[in-house]
Amino acid sequence: MLLLDAIFIGLLEASPLILAAMGFTLIYYLNGFMNIAFAESITYGAYFAILFNIVLGTHFYIAIIPSMLMSGALSVVVYLAIFRPALNRGVGPTEMIILSVGVSFMLRYGLILLVGPENMFLNEPSIKYLQFFGMGATNLQLIALALVLLAAGTLYWMIYNTGLGEQMRGLANNRDLAMASGINPHRTSVAIWFIAGCAGGLSGVFTGVFAQVAPYMGWNVILITMLVTIVAGVGSVRGAVVAAVAAGILSAFITLVTKPLYAEVVLLTAFIGVLTFRGARTA
Amino acid sequence: MDYLIFSISLMLVYIGLAQLLHIQFGLAGIPNFGVVGFWGLGLYGTGVLYVKLALPLLPSIVMASLLAAVVAYVVAHLVLQRSGQAILAATLALAAIISTLVVSEKDITGGVQGLGTIRFPFSDLDQSNLIFMIMLLVVVCTLLWISGKLRDSRLGRQLVAIRDNEELAASLGKDTAASKRWVFAITCGLMGVLGGMSAPLHQFLVPYQLAPSLTFAVWIALVLGGKGHNLGAIVGVFVTFGLFDILIETYAPVPAEQAILLPNFKLFCYGVLLVMIIMFRPLGILGVDKPRVRAVPKPVPGGHSKPSVEEVEP
Amino acid sequence: MKLEATNLTKAYHAHEVVNIEKVTFGAGGLEGLIGPNGAGKSTLMGLLTRRIAPTSGTINLHSDDKTHALNPLRSHQVARIGLIKTNQRIQGFDSLTIRDSLRLAATPPRSEGFTSLFSRQRDSEEIEEKVSRLVEAFPFTDRNGYAMSGGEKKLLDILRCLISEPKLLLMDEPTAGLPEDITRSVMDMVRERVLAGHMRVVVVEHDLPLIWEYCDYVHFLSEGAILFEGAPEEVKANRVVAEKYMGV
Numbered sequence: 081m082l083l084l085d086a087i088f089i090g091l092l093e094a095s096p097l098i099l100a101a102m103g104f105t106l107i108y109y110l111n112g113f114m115n116i117a118f119a120e121s122i123t124y125g126a127y128f129a130i131l132f133n134i135v136l137g138t139h140f141y142i143a144i145i146p147s148m149l150m151s152g153a154l155s156v157v158v159y160l161a162i163f164r165p166a167l168n169r170g171v172g173p174t175e176m177i178i179l180s181v182g183v184s185f186m187l188r189y190g191l192i193l194l195v196g197p198e199n200m201f202l203n204e205p206s207i208k209y210l211q212f213f214g215m216g217a218t219n220l221q222l223i224a225l226a227l228v229l230l231a232a233g234t235l236y237w238m239i240y241n242t243g244l245g246e247q248m249r250g251l252a253n254n255r256d257l258a259m260a261s262g263i264n265p266h267r268t269s270v271a272i273w274f275i276a277g278c279a280g281g282l283s284g285v286f287t288g289v290f291a292q293v294a295p296y297m298g299w300n301v302i303l304i305t306m307l308v309t310i311v312a313g314v315g316s317v318r319g320a321v322v323a324a325v326a327a328g329i330l331s332a333f334i335t336l337v338t339k340p341l342y343a344e345v346v347l348l349t350a351f352i353g354v355l356t357f358r359g360a361r362t363a
Numbered sequence: 364m365d366y367l368i369f370s371i372s373l374m375l376v377y378i379g380l381a382q383l384l385h386i387q388f389g390l391a392g393i394p395n396f397g398v399v400g401f402w403g404l405g406l407y408g409t410g411v412l413y414v415k416l417a418l419p420l421l422p423s424i425v426m427a428s429l430l431a432a433v434v435a436y437v438v439a440h441l442v443l444q445r446s447g448q449a450i451l452a453a454t455l456a457l458a459a460i461i462s463t464l465v466v467s468e469k470d471i472t473g474g475v476q477g478l479g480t481i482r483f484p485f486s487d488l489d490q491s492n493l494i495f496m497i498m499l500l501v502v503v504c505t506l507l508w509i510s511g512k513l514r515d516s517r518l519g520r521q522l523v524a525i526r527d528n529e530e531l532a533a534s535l536g537k538d539t540a541a542s543k544r545w546v547f548a549i550t551c552g553l554m555g556v557l558g559g560m561s562a563p564l565h566q567f568l569v570p571y572q573l574a575p576s577l578t579f580a581v582w583i584a585l586v587l588g589g590k591g592h593n594l595g596a597i598v599g600v601f602v603t604f605g606l607f608d609i610l611i612e613t614y615a616p617v618p619a620e621q622a623i624l625l626p627n628f629k630l631f632c633y634g635v636l637l638v639m640i641i642m643f644r645p646l647g648i649l650g651v652d653k654p655r656v657r658a659v660p661k662p663v664p665g666g667h668s669k670p671s672v673e674e675v676e677p
Numbered sequence: 678m679k680l681e682a683t684n685l686t687k688a689y690h691a692h693e694v695v696n697i698e699k700v701t702f703g704a705g706g707l708e709g710l711i712g713p714n715g716a717g718k719s720t721l722m723g724l725l726t727r728r729i730a731p732t733s734g735t736i737n738l739h740s741d742d743k744t745h746a747l748n749p750l751r752s753h754q755v756a757r758i759g760l761i762k763t764n765q766r767i768q769g770f771d772s773l774t775i776r777d778s779l780r781l782a783a784t785p786p787r788s789e790g791f792t793s794l795f796s797r798q799r800d801s802e803e804i805e806e807k808v809s810r811l812v813e814a815f816p817f818t819d820r821n822g823y824a825m826s827g828g829e830k831k832l833l834d835i836l837r838c839l840i841s842e843p844k845l846l847l848m849d850e851p852t853a854g855l856p857e858d859i860t861r862s863v864m865d866m867v868r869e870r871v872l873a874g875h876m877r878v879v880v881v882e883h884d885l886p887l888i889w890e891y892c893d894y895v896h897f898l899s900e901g902a903i904l905f906e907g908a909p910e911e912v913k914a915n916r917v918v919a920e921k922y923m924g925v
Binding site for chain 2: 692751752756757761762763764768769770772773776779780782784785787789790791793794795796799800802810837838841
């Protein structure tokens with residue numbers, strides 16, 4: 081039963097992480113670098129939700145949509161203003177990560193300068209506590225899980241069954257060939273960054289409503305998002321989902337058995353293990 | 364005055380760390396995002412040995428640094444032959460492991476309650492903080508000198524070759540994996556030394572000091588100053604820590620309500636500077652510096668030539 | 678030093694690209710390896726340098742009465758035993774000047790340890806002399822600076838290999854990208870060293886006149902197998918070679 085508990089709790093807790101991992105992987109796959117500034121897509125998603133839910137008084141479920149879309153728009157702006165020019169200048173993958181740290185700092189501390197460093201809270205819709213086979217969950221968590229599954233399914237369908245997905249895979253695998261066959265890299269990239277930003281924003285909205293909205297919320301999960309993406313391997317959205325779910329379950333399992341901190345240590349050590357054994361040797 | 368001595372001491376630690384990162388990344392091409400982890404092993408290692416086992420400061424620092432070096436050597440075996448991104452992620456993860464363990468193993472480290480107090484050597488003297496600052500200055504100057512020697516040496520040239528094209532270097536007989544491992548282990552051990560020396564500076568250790576912000580501050584300083592230049596670390600730390608943490612925070616006349624926001628403004632500026640540098644001047648303020656080598660004169664028939672210092676310009 | 682492959686095969690999805698019963702390189706001074714396009718020359722080179730893993734068979738290095746199996750070795754170990762290959766695609770060290778690149782290749786790894794920080798002089802007179810001799814012998818645009826064009830980088834790659842004094846040098850299409858007079862200078866230098874007994878060489882080439890002029894022994898590869906090998910005159914006169922290669 082411990083395992084079932086762990087799976088259930090893991091899935092619930094992992095739902096925002098799964099969304100974040102999907103968005104992060106999309107960018108990693110398309111452009112080949114780890115975008116640490118993606119953390120701010122998550123954070124800004126939550127803050128946009130504050131804007132709509134608290135400042136403008138919209139109901140939470142309705143506020144989700146514009147929050148997500150604005151997060152996507154922000155992602156596109158950052159791509160067009162900074163990351164695309166940098167890629168065009170030939171900045172290498174390691175330097176791109178450093179650049180993304182700079183962008184992350186700009187966005188996060190700019191946000192703090194604008195709205196202050198205090199935690200904020202979203203207006204949760206009425207919470208109903210439900211029971212499943214002796215395990216408890218709130219309706220909010222279940223809706224989050226449902227949305228995640230919906231988003232994951234939609235994303236999966238998009239990548240493997242639509243023209244956009246084909247274009248993205250084409251660009252990621254062989255840019256010159258893709259462009260030669262008529263794929264417009266600019267439009268495809270903008271679309272992908274928009275979708276990734278939306279995924280991050282949605283992740284942030286739910287993280288915010290489960291706990292609180294704080295400037296560091298995205299930054300706090302970016303490490304584990306990175307882990308999950310790397311474990312999944314570049315370009316596998318499938319893999320990212322699986323890895324996120326596995327991370328959530330493993331984390332929940334270890335937390336139930338020992339101290340929560342050990343969960344982190346085990347995950348991180350497993351992460352280093354994966355890095356050690358996968359990938360090509362350089363000489 | 365005491366606060367200035369404290370600030371300068373902190374700045375010296377940052378310069379030392381950035382200099383070591385210059386060797387790791389600027390020369391050898393190893394992107395170490397776990398700087399705070401190795402520094403932290405030195406910091407907490409020293410703290411635990413000093414406070415819990417009542418060892419004197421110097422042996423504590425030495426043993427803690429050895430621990431940092433050993434951990435670095437193991438990590439090097441695991442990930443240094445993988446891609447740059449993998450090394451970045453693995454070192455980042457390692458630093459997170461270390462800071463998490465410091466919190467969880469509170470019987471040894473004091474956990475979130477903290478660990479203290481670590482005093483300066485010669486603590487009965489009035490000027491012990493000044494003396495310590497001078498000791499730090501000596502250590503950092505030695506690091507700078509060694510770094511320069513490295514740049515001008517055959518080992519330095521091998522590291523640059525490895526950074527540029529590791530496979531090619533290996534095909535010419537260089538054991539690139541071993542060179543990288545040893546350089547990484549020793550420089551991380553030295554980061555541990557700086558960590559150990561930071562223990563009496565902070566006096567009271569808390570896990571919060573092991574947050575990744577230290578790693579990022581060092582990276583930003585180095586990238587700004589010039590990752591490939593021997594003096595890039597100094598310039599970078601002066602322009603970030605020196606300018607913001609010392610000059611502006613201490614001396615700029617800012618009203619109290621806005622003063623709280625100052626650290627955030629500083630970090631915002633760091634972000635902007637980092638983006639600018641990578642986009643427009645990736646080699647940093649100082650650019651690249653070339654090895655200074657005594658040139659052997661080309662034999663001229665019947666003539667005399669004096670050896671001259673060859674500084675090759677591109 | 679000899680490089681010997683026995684029962685060496687490489688197959689991609691049941692399509693056999695290389696199938697060599699036995700071939701020995703390095704027994705005959707300056708050797709050539711020729712074959713039409715698609716014969717499997719690149720694959721064979723990849724196998725001999727461990728870039729590609731064989732499907733079956735063994736490759737052994739014989740040096741100083743010692744025999745080493747090639748595949749378990751790491752790149753630097755292979756080079757230290759004495760087997761070095763020039764690069765077909767342009768490879769170099771962008772931050773190193775021409776001279777520094779050559780000094781690097783000429784310096785034995787054992788003197789590149791930590792003690793080298795405290796040497797009074799970075800490179801010995803002996804190494805400087807070797808470097809100068811090579812650099813002066815070729816018309817680089819900026820002898821004290823960097824290799825400029827693709828041709829200079831290719832030449833520098835070959836010179837790096839030469840200055841590291843290999844026992845067996847594999848030259849992978851040395852003429853590609855180089856003007857003819859440079860190639861001749863390089864091959865003259867190579868032949869000098871082979872005649873002096875300092876090294877053996879295997880040249881993989883499409884430029885047949887070069888092969889006939891410089892090689893003492895030629896291996897003919899076609900459709901993944903060594904169909905014929907012998908002295909240049911024999912290979913030139915062989916009917917199978919003529920059919921497969923020169924379309925006669």
